[in-house]
Amino acid sequence: MTTRQVLVVDDEIGIRELLRDILQDEGYQVQLAENAAEAREYRQHTRPDVVLLDIWMPDCDGITLLKEWGTGGMLTMPVVMMSGHGTIDTAVEATRIGAFDFLEKPIALQKLLKTVNAALKHSEQLPRSDMSLLNLGKSVVINELRQRLEQVMMSKAPLLLIGEKGSGAELCAKFLHQANTPWMELLESQRLADAPLDVLEQLREGVLFIPEVADLDKTQQKGLLVLLAKAEKYGTRVVCGTSKPLPDLVTEGMFDNGLLQTLSVSTLRIPSLADHREDIPDLARALAFLLVETTASPYREFETAALNMLRNADWPGNLSQLDSVIRNLMQSSLGEKITLDDVHRVMEQFSPLQSALMEPASKEGSGLPIDFDLPLREARDEFERLYFEYHIQKSEKNMTRVAEAVELERTHLYRKLKQLGIKTK
Numbered sequence: 001m002t003t004r005q006v007l008v009v010d011d012e013i014g015i016r017e018l019l020r021d022i023l024q025d026e027g028y029q030v031q032l033a034e035n036a037a038e039a040r041e042y043r044q045h046t047r048p049d050v051v052l053l054d055i056w057m058p059d060c061d062g063i064t065l066l067k068e069w070g071t072g073g074m075l076t077m078p079v080v081m082m083s084g085h086g087t088i089d090t091a092v093e094a095t096r097i098g099a100f101d102f103l104e105k106p107i108a109l110q111k112l113l114k115t116v117n118a119a120l121k122h123s124e125q126l127p128r129s130d131m132s133l134l135n136l137g138k139s140v141v142i143n144e145l146r147q148r149l150e151q152v153m154m155s156k157a158p159l160l161l162i163g164e165k166g167s168g169a170e171l172c173a174k175f176l177h178q179a180n181t182p183w184m185e186l187l188e189s190q191r192l193a194d195a196p197l198d199v200l201e202q203l204r205e206g207v208l209f210i211p212e213v214a215d216l217d218k219t220q221q222k223g224l225l226v227l228l229a230k231a232e233k234y235g236t237r238v239v240c241g242t243s244k245p246l247p248d249l250v251t252e253g254m255f256d257n258g259l260l261q262t263l264s265v266s267t268l269r270i271p272s273l274a275d276h277r278e279d280i281p282d283l284a285r286a287l288a289f290l291l292v293e294t295t296a297s298p299y300r301e302f303e304t305a306a307l308n309m310l311r312n313a314d315w316p317g318n319l320s321q322l323d324s325v326i327r328n329l330m331q332s333s334l335g336e337k338i339t340l341d342d343v344h345r346v347m348e349q350f351s352p353l354q355s356a357l358m359e360p361a362s363k364e365g366s367g368l369p370i371d372f373d374l375p376l377r378e379a380r381d382e383f384e385r386l387y388f389e390y391h392i393q394k395s396e397k398n399m400t401r402v403a404e405a406v407e408l409e410r411t412h413l414y415r416k417l418k419q420l421g422i423k424t425k
Contacts (some may be wrong), residue, residue, distance in 0.1 A: 001027065002025065002050045002209075003029045003127070004027075004028050004029065004030070004050070004120055005028070005029045005030075005031065005046070005048045005049050005050075006028045006029070006030050006048060006049065006050050006051075006052065006116065007022050007030075007032075007033060007039065007042060007043075007050075007051045007052070008020060008023075008030060008031070008032050008033070008052045009033045009034075009035075009036070009038075009046040009051065009053045009054055009057070009062070010034070010054040010057075010082065010229030011034055011035055011051070011054065011056075011057045011058060012054075013034070014236060015053070015054075015105070016032045016034065017032075017111070018041075019052060019107075020032060021110065022112065022113075023116070026113060027352070028116075031046075031048065035057055035058065035059045035060070035170045036057055036059050036060035036061075036062070036064070036065045037059055039051075039065060040068075043069065043074055044289065044299070045150060045292065045299040046292070046294050046299070047077055047292070048077055048356070049077060049079065049081065049120055049123050050077060050078050050079075050100075050116060050119040050120055050123060051077060051078070051079045051097075052080050052082055052103075052116075053065065053066065053079050053080065053081055053082065054081075054082050055081055055082065055083040055090060055094070056083060056084075058319065062081055062082075062083075062094075063081075063090075063093060063094060063097065066079055066094065066097050066099060067097055069098075069374040070097055070098045071410070074289075075098050075385070076153045076278070076293065078100035078101075078119040078122050078123050078124055079098070079099050079100055080099065080100055080101045080102070080103055080115055080116070080119055080121075081094040081099045081101070081103070082102075082103045082104075082105060082107065083102075083104060083169060084103065084104070084105035084106070084321060088358045091101075096284065100118075100119050100122060101115050101118070101119065103115060117265070131410060132143075132171060132174065132175070133149070133168075133171045133172060133174070133175040135171075135283065135286040135287075135290075136168055136279065136283070136319075137276050137278075137279025137282060137283060138279065139276040139278050139279050141271040141275050141276050142158070142208075142271065142276055142279060143297045145172070145270065145271065146175070148268055149172060149175050149176060149268070152176075152266060153175075153270075154178055155266070156232055156235065156236070156237050156264055157265055157266050158228055158231070158237075158239070158240065158262065158264045158265065158266065159176070159237070159238070159239045159240070159267070159268065160237040160240050160241075160242065160263040160264065160266065160267040160268075161173070161239065161240065161241045161242070161267075161268055161269075161270055162241075162242055162243075162267060162268070162269045162270065163241070163243060163269060163271070163272065164243055164270075164272045164318055165317065165318065165320070165343065166317045166318035166319050166320030166321060166333045167243075167270045167271065167272050167273065167318040167319060168270055168318070168319050169209075169211065169241035169270055169376045170185065170209060170211065170241075171241040172239070172268070172270060172390050173185075173207060173209040173241070174209075176207060176237060176239060177207040177237075178205075181205050181206045181207070182202065182203045182204065182205070182206030182207070182360075183203075183206055183207050183209075184202070184203055184206070184208050184209065185208070185209045185211065186199070186209065186211075187211075188212045189210075189215070189216055189217075189220050190220065191223075192216065192220045192221075192223035192224050192227060193217075193219040193222070194223075195224040196223040196224070196226045196227035196230075197226070197227070197230060199227060200227060200230055200231060200233075200234040200236050201234070203234070203236045204235055204236065205234075205235040205236070205237060206235075207236070207237045207238075207239060208227075208231075208236060208237070208238045208239070209240075209241070210224070210238070210239070210240045210241065211241050212241060212242060212243065212244070213240040213241065213242050213246075213259075213263070214242050214244040214246060214249060215253060217407070218256070219300065221255065221256045221259050222251075222256070224238075224259060225258060225262065228259075228262055240263055246260050246263075247260065252408075252412065252416070253408065253409060253412040254407070254408070260303065270294070272315075273315040273318045273319060273322065274314075274315065274316055276306075277311050277312070278311070280307070280310050280311040280322070281302070281307040281310070281311055283319070283322060284302060284307060284310050284322070284326055285321065286405065287323050287326040287327075288300065288302070288326055288329075288330055291327060291330050299335060300330060300335075300336060300337055300338050301331075301336070301338070302337065302338045303337050303338065303339050303340060305339070305340040306337075306338050306339055306340050306342065306343045309340055309343045309347075310322070310343060313347060323355050325343075325346055325347070328346045328349075328351070329342055329343065329346055332346070353416070383422060384416070384420055385420045385421075385422060386422065387406075388402070388406070388417060388422055389407055389422060391405050392422070392424060397424060399413065399414075399424060
């Protein structure tokens with residue numbers, strides 16, 4: 001069994017060493033910090049199983065450090081506060097913020113061991129850190145997003161989150177989720193068509209998150225409408241995400257107009273990573289820290305030049321792409337720090353894919369024969385023209401099979417082909 005780690009934070013050397021000797025005799029691995037700065041540095045790199053934290057320290061008091069860990073998503077281990085000048089009010093304040101227990105100095109041996117043992121049992125039940133909206137950044141656009149989410153938090157009305165893929169819709173949905181209530185990310189969309197009320201029954205007073213509402217087929221969209229009509233009765237909050245232009249899909253007959261109107265009552269746009277580049281250095285550190293928490297991999301600091309390159313890079317995949325790059329850097333870098341060369345090495349591994357996405361390909365060359373310098377509407381028409389021509393050729397001009405393959409009604413398919421100037425005969 002892995003030796004349990006206890007972090008002791010106290011500015012008095014005698015108390016630190018006494019607690020270390022007692023706990024080591026009990027078989028614990030003990031780390032010492034004489035102030036909040038050392039404790040903060042240690043926590044950045046490692047998740048101890050329990051922390052003994054003195055309240056009165058010269059550089060930063062323990063209550064402030066406890067609050068800092070709590071708001072930063074780092075309070076994922078039990079913290080036992082210690083004080084020689086403790087009061088009932090201080091103990092209550094500490095436990096309100098998130099402390100597991102409170103020990104008054106001088107600490108009796110049996111009381112110490114009993115409290116540490118109880119804290120360790122509690123530690124086994126605590127979830128490890130996870131990405132949250134707090135990690136997404138401190139920029140103006142992210143702060144505004146957080147404020148808007150706080151405004152709609154008390155409502156049970158459905159919410160539509162609009163943003164590029166990978167920009168953090170799930171984090172926004174989880175921000176609205178209350179602790180100790182049901183949560184579901186709907187990955188089996190057919191449940192909406194088969195038994196929408198069963199989903200509500202499972203999620204009473206909870207949150208249902210649908211990552212991409214535009215991917216639902218017609219029967220699933222109708223099932224979602226039924227679910228939305230009954231959601232308030234069950235106290236269920238429905239949050240839908242989309243990266244696609246739903247009004248255009250309504251025009252094309254691919255999305256139910258009634259469903260769009262229902263979802264449009266409350267909408268929020270999620271900024272892409274390009275809209276808050278200033279948050280990328282902090283995001284990189286947060287993602288690295290979460291990897292340490294969840295996989296016990298060693299933490300690596302980022303050189304300033306490496307963070308600057310990450311901030312200035314293009315991220316068409318947004319947060320999801322940044323997460324993949326950080327994981328790659330943490331697992332494949334050889335030094336104690338992640339350098340500019342490390343970032344170059346990882347980013348260049350994906351450069352052919354980036355080039356294929358970003359550079360226009362000629363009709364004679366490989367890749368999509370679309371000029372990406374065209375206005376959006378013209379580029380979309382060009383893509384749709386190629387798309388339908390491909391399916392017409394594949395089906396040997398059997399329009400019934402084409403309609404089935406592209407999931408359009410025959411009348412709408414012919415109207416679309418006429419609009420694009422495609423002849424079927």
